Amino acid sequence: MKNQFLTLLTLLLVFPACFAQQPKKPNASEIHESIKKLNFLGSVLYLAAHPDDENTRIISYMANKVKARTAYLSLTRGDGGQNLIGPEIRELLGVIRTEELLAARRTDGGEQFFTRANDFGYSKHPDETLAIWNKEDVLSDVVLAIRRFQPDVIINRFDHRSPGTTHGHHTSSAMLSVEAFDLTNDASKYPEQLNATTTWQPKRMFFNASYWFYGSQEKFDAADKSNMLSIDTGVYFPSSGLSNTEISSLSRSQHRSQGFGNTGTRGSSLEYIELIKGDMPKNANSVFDGIDTSWNRVKNGRAIGKLITEIEKEYNFKNPSASLPKLVKAYTLIQQLEDSHWKSIKTEDIKNVISACAGLYLEASAQHNWATINEDVNLTIEVINRSASNITLQSIVNPNNDSISKNINLENNTKFSFNEHYVIGSKAEITTPYWLTEQGSLGMYKVENESLIGSPETPRSQNVTFNLVIENTTIPFTKPIVYKTNDPVKGEVYMPFEIVPIVASQLAEPVVIFENNTPKQVAVVVTAGKDNVEGTVSLNTPKGWTISPKSLAISIGHRGETKTVLFTVTPPSSQSEVKITATVTVNGTTYSKGLNEIDYDHIPFQTVVMPQPSKFVRLDIIKKGENIGYIQGAGDVVPESLRQIGYHVAIISPDDITPANLKHFDAIVVGIRAYNTVDDLAYKQNVLFDFVKEGGNLIVQYNTNHRLKVDNLAPYKLQLSRDRVTDENAKVTFLDPKNDVLNVPNKITEADFEGWTQERGLYFPDAWGKEFTPVLGMHDKNETEKQGSLLVAKYGKGHYIYTGLSFFREFPAGVSGAYRLFANMLSIGKEDINTEPKLNK
Numbered sequence: 001m002k003n004q005f006l007t008l009l010t011l012l013l014v015f016p017a018c019f020a021q022q023p024k025k026p027n028a029s030e031i032h033e034s035i036k037k038l039n040f041l042g043s044v045l046y047l048a049a050h051p052d053d054e055n056t057r058i059i060s061y062m063a064n065k066v067k068a069r070t071a072y073l074s075l076t077r078g079d080g081g082q083n084l085i086g087p088e089i090r091e092l093l094g095v096i097r098t099e100e101l102l103a104a105r106r107t108d109g110g111e112q113f114f115t116r117a118n119d120f121g122y123s124k125h126p127d128e129t130l131a132i133w134n135k136e137d138v139l140s141d142v143v144l145a146i147r148r149f150q151p152d153v154i155i156n157r158f159d160h161r162s163p164g165t166t167h168g169h170h171t172s173s174a175m176l177s178v179e180a181f182d183l184t185n186d187a188s189k190y191p192e193q194l195n196a197t198t199t200w201q202p203k204r205m206f207f208n209a210s211y212w213f214y215g216s217q218e219k220f221d222a223a224d225k226s227n228m229l230s231i232d233t234g235v236y237f238p239s240s241g242l243s244n245t246e247i248s249s250l251s252r253s254q255h256r257s258q259g260f261g262n263t264g265t266r267g268s269s270l271e272y273i274e275l276i277k278g279d280m281p282k283n284a285n286s287v288f289d290g291i292d293t294s295w296n297r298v299k300n301g302r303a304i305g306k307l308i309t310e311i312e313k314e315y316n317f318k319n320p321s322a323s324l325p326k327l328v329k330a331y332t333l334i335q336q337l338e339d340s341h342w343k344s345i346k347t348e349d350i351k352n353v354i355s356a357c358a359g360l361y362l363e364a365s366a367q368h369n370w371a372t373i374n375e376d377v378n379l380t381i382e383v384i385n386r387s388a389s390n391i392t393l394q395s396i397v398n399p400n401n402d403s404i405s406k407n408i409n410l411e412n413n414t415k416f417s418f419n420e421h422y423v424i425g426s427k428a429e430i431t432t433p434y435w436l437t438e439q440g441s442l443g444m445y446k447v448e449n450e451s452l453i454g455s456p457e458t459p460r461s462q463n464v465t466f467n468l469v470i471e472n473t474t475i476p477f478t479k480p481i482v483y484k485t486n487d488p489v490k491g492e493v494y495m496p497f498e499i500v501p502i503v504a505s506q507l508a509e510p511v512v513i514f515e516n517n518t519p520k521q522v523a524v525v526v527t528a529g530k531d532n533v534e535g536t537v538s539l540n541t542p543k544g545w546t547i548s549p550k551s552l553a554i555s556i557g558h559r560g561e562t563k564t565v566l567f568t569v570t571p572p573s574s575q576s577e578v579k580i581t582a583t584v585t586v587n588g589t590t591y592s593k594g595l596n597e598i599d600y601d602h603i604p605f606q607t608v609v610m611p612q613p614s615k616f617v618r619l620d621i622i623k624k625g626e627n628i629g630y631i632q633g634a635g636d637v638v639p640e641s642l643r644q645i646g647y648h649v650a651i652i653s654p655d656d657i658t659p660a661n662l663k664h665f666d667a668i669v670v671g672i673r674a675y676n677t678v679d680d681l682a683y684k685q686n687v688l689f690d691f692v693k694e695g696g697n698l699i700v701q702y703n704t705n706h707r708l709k710v711d712n713l714a715p716y717k718l719q720l721s722r723d724r725v726t727d728e729n730a731k732v733t734f735l736d737p738k739n740d741v742l743n744v745p746n747k748i749t750e751a752d753f754e755g756w757t758q759e760r761g762l763y764f765p766d767a768w769g770k771e772f773t774p775v776l777g778m779h780d781k782n783e784t785e786k787q788g789s790l791l792v793a794k795y796g797k798g799h800y801i802y803t804g805l806s807f808f809r810e811f812p813a814g815v816s817g818a819y820r821l822f823a824n825m826l827s828i829g830k831e832d833i834n835t836e837p838k839l840n841k
Contacts, residue, residue, distance in 0.1 A: 204278025752817025
């Protein structure tokens with residue numbers, strides 16, 4: 001099966017996700033499909049709440065079979081989810097998931113948009129969701145997206161009529177979409193948007209119904225479908241050798257951080273969409289029935305449609321360049337259109353087709369993958385015409401809008417390469433996700449530049465425009481500057497060319513924990529954006545804390561080089577939490593933002609420049625036991641967090657789980673979702689249970705009840721559910737106040753549950769054996785108490801603990817109570833505990 005999937009990936013030449021930064025090189029069949037798409041003027045907008053909510057079968061079908069302009073509007077960037085491929089959470093995870101959505105759209109042929117809504121985590125009701133999001137702002141963004149994209153048809157992933165039955169974000173997305181449908185054509189609603197766009201009225205809206213929303217396949221089969229259309233999305237595309245469902249699976253598999261790898265399928269695959277607004281299509285097979293999707297919908301478009309139809313019929317698969325004369329004529333006619341919307345869209349579409357038919361290769365590459373403001377950048381320009389057509393490179397325009405005359409006759413298959421340079425302007429902006437440049441709120445990102453609202457990523461500012469004369473017509477082709485290198489394993493590797501600060505700095509650890517008032521050395525990592533950077537590094541000094549020295553000189557010789565300097569930080573004698581920021585001063589200018597690099601094979605390399613203060617926490621904490629074994633699951637920072645409070649933590653693989661190896665540990669901690677993601681744990685449960693029986697502590701963090709790798713999660717009955725408490729401020733009740741976990745060696749009080757982030761916990765057990773003692777009770781508003789967040793059982797001489805509390809979120813946030821409670825869990829049953837319990841003061 002794995003080999004079959006890889007074969008499919010190889011076949012999908014038009015959308016090579018693993019090499020997403022390389023230029024597209026469409027073959028003759030793919031060019032022909034693009035010509036067909038030139039002749040379709042209809043748009044579909046699919047709308048949901050998160051990355052991975054979209055139905056890629058429908059998106060791919062609309063884009064590749066129907067040839068409609070198709071987009072997915074995800075209200076959030078998925079910042080509140082989990083990360084199965086690395087340590088990034090919150091904002092940086094949102095960057096990853098944004099790029100995964102763009103990789104998915106490159107695969108299925110769609111476009112991608114967002115709102116400013118911040119994924120703050122699971123929500124149980126739209127009332128909570130829309131209060132935290134700021135309903136009016138998100139609704140405004142949905143209206144703006146519809147006005148800009150001008151969809152004829154909107155398809156909602158979720159049902160607006162079922163609040164409280166699923167994720168509040170999900171239902172809210174549908175509710176906002178339904179409301180926006182009636183607002184987008186009203187000029188009195190959000191009139192400020194009309195300075196840059198126009199009103200628009202979609203023709204109809206659907207809900208993407210399925211058995212899941214009806215509770216079972218049987219109920220869905222029996223449901224009245226008179227108001228639904230059925231779409232067979234299992235069509236086969238001979239041009240790519242793939243079925244639509246195979247393409248959609250490849251698209252779905254781009255969501256790697258969520259673990260949504262998908263196996264391709266073949267054969268008929270029905271999707272149902274229920275009419276919510278607008279008129280029901282008379283043709284049950286077309287969402288566009290009654291909508292003019294030809295060039296006739298545009299004034300003076302008939303001639304263009306006729307010309308493109310001729311191009312499609314006359315297309316020579318052996319010589320695509322034969323289509324160039326008529327393509328250029330169609331391009332000229334498109335430039336004369338009054339309809340600015342379709343003029344803009346079809347201009348870019350036909351330029352791509354012209355470039356592909358001519359076999360054009362246009363590239364501007366820099367010597368480095370980044371540069372700084374006011375820096376002189378050397379470019380290597382490569383231009384080649386791989387057709388017999390007479391094409392001239394008239395000029396190129398650099399990022400400073402300087403036009404450089406060339407007048408080079410591009411002879412067939414003759415490479416032209418030359419060097420140019422320019423100076424990055426003083427007003428150029430640092431390359432970073434635009435939604436992270438300002439401090440937002442729990443529910444909303446702050447975007448000062450309104451023109452960027454909804455854009456998937458920050459537009460590239462460093463571009464080169466190639467003005468080519470083709471068939472006596474000047475056509476501009478704009479390409480972003482890139483950096484490329486050769487990797488001994490991967491071969492040719494492309495990276496975006498980015499603008500970074502002269503220097504960036506951040507503390508090496510986002511959270512620094514002091515278990516007592518002993519000073520610690522803390523490291524500051526400084527990265528140079530250019531050669532020969534000299535300056536001083538300092539830390540702000542919060543009240544009660546001491547930092548020595550006050551500043552340190554630093555000198556870095558080469559761009560991209562990092563140096564680390566050490567400061568001694570002495571905490572106060574009592575518990576305290578502060579934020580500390582590293583600042584570098586160079587020639588009188590201060591720089592206090594950190595630079596993060598996100599580098600995964602399936603998405604483009606990203607640099608994220610953003611403020612990154614670290615949290616310093618002076619804890620009142622006692623711990624017992626020293627040596628902890630950690631079985632990694634789906635990526636978290638718990639091991640690093642435990643090391644911060646003085647534990648020796650060893651990462652152990654399934655092969656390491658033997659009686660001889662485990663006897664060296666005081667406790668074993670199982671990482672989040674390990675029993676969902678690590679196959680070999682199925683054969684190691686008895687060894688772990690024996691470890692407990694002989695006196696060890698086993699702490700198992702949350703897993704989902706879907707796709708568990710083990711039959712027996714615990715030595716006693718333990719049944720997982722979907723119970724969760726999403727309110728991070730929900731009152732916590734001590735069900736067993738005298739339990740050692742709440743008392744030894746640290747006295748846990750209500751104060752230890754203050755300052756928690758995003759949620760209390762998730763996927764709590766809802767049934768367990770009598771051997772377990774539930775320790776904590778909690779619940780969200782208007783719900784019954786959930787008692788499965790922390791379960792403790794004696795087993796032999798040791799203890800088995802299952803917890804759904806979100807330690808993996810609380811540790812990176814430096815929540816002191818989470819550290820104290822976890823220390824008690826690790827310490828339970830240790831006979832050498834004689835210390836007076838420590839209170840959280």
